[in-house]
Amino acid sequence: MTCDVQITFDCADPAALAAFWAEALGYRLQDPPAGFELWERALEAMGVPPERRGDASAVIDPEGVRPRLFFQRVPEGKQVKNRVHLDVRAAPGLRGDERMAALEAEAERLVAHGATRLRRHEPAEPLEPGHLVMADPEGNEFCLD
Known part of the structure; x- marks a missing residue:
């Protein structure tokens, strides 16, 4: 059995944190789904309300080798030291x-x-x-x- 790995970050600002990690690791923002030029249009077509459209972001390795990083908005701030880093x-x-x-x-x-x-x-x-x-x-x- 083959498994892919995605690393998920809980955060306050998914777009900003995704941009930082893309820069840090040489990743790029994930493209919107096929048929959409912009994420905004894709999210609108999916029925995501405007106030929720910034709730997530993802970056990918341009070579497709390293794991995808996913960033999701959560209401609480970071409390303690990371258990995984x-x-x-x-x-x-x-x-x-x-x-x-x-x-x-x-x-x-x-x-x-x-x-x-x-x-x-x-x-x-x-x-x-x-x-x-x-x-x-x-x-x-x-x-x-």
């Missing part, structure tokens, strides 16, 4: 100063798009090559690894 592999195969410099450069790029830098974990070889803990615009933690 994404590791953004920004420096695979790199070690030491070269690795940390690559992670710092990626952190700077993502901060410009709304992320927050939380903390830096220095390399402690051989098992911990070092990483940065970040938060997306709604406070969901993720690591630059």
Whole structure:
């Protein structure tokens, strides 16, 4: 049996969070269904009331390999630390100063798009090559690894 995986984010602003993660991961917004040029028209045809049309958004990997990310509006805000988080592999195969410099450069790029830098974990070889803990615009933690 083959299973696909979708990662779902509960959030306050699906469009904004989808745009952030598309930028962070090199994804793109999912196209509207066939026959529709714009999501607004597709949602109207589906009978979705105007006040509910911003309740969800999704981004996809342009290569079709990595999982789809789905963002859904929920009424409550984030309460505690994530139990599951994404590791953004920004420096695979790199070690030491070269690795940390690559992670710092990626952190700077993502901060410009709304992320927050939380903390830096220095390399402690051989098992911990070092990483940065970040938060997306709604406070969901993720690591630059």
